[in-house]
Amino acid sequence: MxxxxxxxxxxxxxxxxxxxxxxxxxxxxxxxxxxxxxxxxxxxxxxxxxxxxxxxxxxxxxxxxxxxxxxxxxxxxxxxxxxxxxxxxxxxxxxxxxxxxxxxxxxxxxxxxxxxxxxxxxxxxxxxxxxxxxxxxxxxxxxxxxxxxxxxxxxxxxxxxxxxxxxxxxxxxxxVSVDAGQIRTVVVDKRIDTSGRVELTEADVVVSGGRGMGGPDFSVLEELADLLGGAVGASRAAVDAGYRPQSDQVGQTGKVVSPNLYIACGISGAIQHLAGMSSSKYIVAINKDPEAPIFSKADYGIVGDLFEVVPAITAEIKKLKA
Amino acid sequence: MNIVVLLKQVPDTETQIQIASDGLSIKTEDIKWVVNPYDEFAVEEALQIKEKLGGTVTILTMGPKRAVESIRTALAMGADRGVLIDDPATEGSDALGTAKVLAAALKGMEYDLIIAGQRAVDDDGYQVPASVAELLDIPHVPFVIKEEITDGKIRCDCTIEGGVLTMETSLPALFTTQKGINEPRYASLPGIMKAKKKPLDTKTISELGIDPSEVGTAGAKAKVVSMKLPPERKPGKIIEADSAAAAAAELVKLLRNEAKVI
Incomplete structure (x- = not known):
């Protein structure tokens, strides 16, 4: 039994x-x-x-x-x-x-x-x-x-x-005694990220960037993510544009994440992206376009330029932590 | 190198999925059906291997008649032939049932390598390819972003959380494709014309020697008992402020005091 x-x-x-x-x-x-x-x-x-x-x-x-x-x-x-x-x-x-x-x-x-x-x-x-x-x-x-x-x-x-x-x-x-049997697949090399940054699917906080980032410089997001001990993600648009590696993609053809806090920056909110992050506990959206679908899923939204808003959030949290 | 690609037809990822009246399946009207995006990588990788090493690329699919379109898409990309297992008895199969059907079909084929997408974006099961490998008693490597074949061996870069494992195994083997392995080609017009004349066989499960009670809803070991939409998110708060700094201050206050997440 x-x-x-x-x-x-x-x-x-x-x-x-x-x-x-x-x-x-x-x-x-x-x-x-x-x-x-x-x-x-x-x-x-x-x-x-x-x-x-x-x-x-x-x-x-x-x-x-x-x-x-x-x-x-x-x-x-x-x-x-x-x-x-x-x-x-x-x-x-x-x-x-x-x-x-x-x-x-x-x-x-x-x-x-x-x-x-x-x-x-x-x-x-x-x-x-x-x-x-x-x-x-x-x-x-x-x-x-x-x-x-x-x-x-x-x-x-x-x-x-x-x-x-x-x-x-x-x-x-x-x-327990172990008999692993015949193993035909062997690991011949390992490359493990040693940056210390938490992995996307394990992070309590994810700060993601989309097409609105305008280029591969995600440093404003990285700074905020580091401050919160979180990870940086990206929309499919940002990955396809070559701004971020594929392993950072959140969405239906990327990773599905469920952090406590998801901060979407310059992401319009295509249905494939929303599917990958809508089980997050709290969602913050920052986007220039007040009509962006991401706002319909967000607990808190700020309509504005992410390059002004995100550093301001980082500064504000630094003040709190000081 | 004889390569078989396991391919599934799925709803386009743009689709707004709705629950059918039985409460256990989705509404299939008005759905645009496409090749599972991860399987496109599998087809492309198979074609690249064939271009390097010669051989054939066969597309193997289980599904209804409409799945022929997706097989034709892969043939138009350059695959040589297609096999569709179309049998009403397979409807409602769980991953293990599907794997049984595909493995039975593979047993009647010659293969050195089987390639599949790391998951299908409808069921998100991640289960069929590994189960097929198990049923055929061949090694497999999941989530592959790079592979190299030399002397009857394949070396694959397998992506795991925060890293990459390079694994080597003997052929025949199965691996699953992860985004990043390649850029799938588009079918050319001549490709589409040629695809119409390429062989595409349709088989039933009795031709594969499978007992109908082992597959479909009847044989499913994982049974769907209910289906629901995700909880609606409550409408959020748009923070209005005179400046970015003021908006940020308000947001941080809310995240700390109301949401309690920072």
Whole structure:
């Protein structure tokens, strides 16, 4: 009889991604709703030392798959090890953070186990002892509720959506034996951004620029984003014009973000862009054109020249922080 | 190099999506259907590989009759042939059901490389390509912005949060395309003319040996039980002030005291 919840935590170079705490916290809530245990799972190499941290977010038990074969992510190796653990422990629900790696892993895992998967969920609840997942489709133009068949039920949770809650549990650590099987995909090189700036989908504050930036100089936005510990994003128009790299694009063909605060600067608000940011908690729009559709989605709007308004906001916040 | 591109037809991203009367699907009238934008990158990358290494590019799609238009678009770009799996039994398939159909079709084809878009912009599932790779027991790499093939191996730059992983794997393999990998070409007029004469086969799932109970709504392991529009955002406040500095001061006050986000 399947029982309990697995929350798979993602780490990189011995540090948990922020989403791992979201996944474990949400896993705790689901486990409580079921009246069952929460087991956190981490995979990697040299990670035993960081494992206890997950007890703080409500893990009753922490399974540590520590092996040289798991030092770098491979969908085959990680899928095999996780599938083996699921076979052995028989959880009812498996929750995985929907990062690039989490999306990839959950998809391959669900296919291997032949079970249902709800990807990139924004809300999870238990009804009649089963998981019901809410997820946006069409980049958030529509939300669907999904019921999952098969055991376990697998869901991935969207970055920055589930609340992080500290609730200390035992966090009993169990090292598990690892057989990663045949891994045909090897990581031969890594280039990781070391600027220290927070990643777009993980940021609490996103300051985005559009065609109204008029060129690749985003320094006024970067200054404000840095001050708020946030990230800089861009509209498709700005990316297509070559102002910013593709990885900064917010919208239906870019990233979907859900920060606490989204500041749209010189972005008119095409439907594809609105889809990518409308689940932000607060939206501020700054645009010269009072008719710009972005104002219809904004909590606060300023009609004006962003090159005057944004530095004025930065100055005002600096005053506050002084 | 025999390359198969998994292609999906989706509503144009400009579409204002509306919920149909059954409450579980979208209204399909008046929708302009297009090639999934991420799949355009997959077609372009396949064509570039073919231009370098020779071989064929086959477009594989599951969908209704109208999806022929999208396959023709890819043929007009330069792909060699198309295969459409059109079967009413597949309607309502979840990602795993779709992957089963595509994998079954692939088992009857020769391929060294399978390319798909990183996700389809309708379901945003990110699930079908990895599931196809799993069902075919071949390696795969997601979110690729650059690839290079040498001596039966492929090296891919895979984008993750805040970085890039270069992964190497053996062929046959599958990878998914991320925006930035290339600039998809437009179909030329001669291309469009030629596309009309290129082979395009339509198959049913029984021809692929699939049991209808495994796919479609009947076989779905992830079942849609309700559909709703996102919560409407309340009309916002336009800050009126004499100067940029005054507007900024008012905004910061609101963000701090009312929204409590800074």
């Amino acid at each position: 399947a029982e309990g919840v697995f929350a798979v935590a993602e780490q990189r170079d011995g540090k948990f991604r922020k989403i791992s705490f979201e996944t474990v916290s949400e896993g705790r809530r689901l486990a409580d709703a079921l009246g069952e245990d929460l087991t956190a799972v981490i995979l990697g190499q040299g990670i035993e030392g960081i494992a206890p941290e997950l007890g703080k977010y409500g893990a009753d038990r922490i399974l540590v798959a520590d092996d040289p074969a798991l030092a770098d992510y491979s969908s085959e190796g990680y899928t095999k090890v996780l599938a083996d653990l699921i076979g052995e422990k028989e959880p009812k629900i498996v929750l995985i953070g929907a990062t690039a790696i989490g999306k990839d892993l959950s998809a391959r895992l669900a296919a291997r186990l032949g079970v249902g998967l709800a990807m990139d969920c924004t809300e999870l609840k238990i009804e009649n002892g089963k998981l019901v997942a809410t997820r946006p489709i069409y980049a958030g133009k529509i939300y669907i509720e999904v019921e999952l068949e098969g055991t376990p039920q697998i869901a991935s949770n969207r970055s920055n959506v589930m609340e992080i809650t500290e609730v200390q549990k035992d966090g009993v650590i169990e090292k």
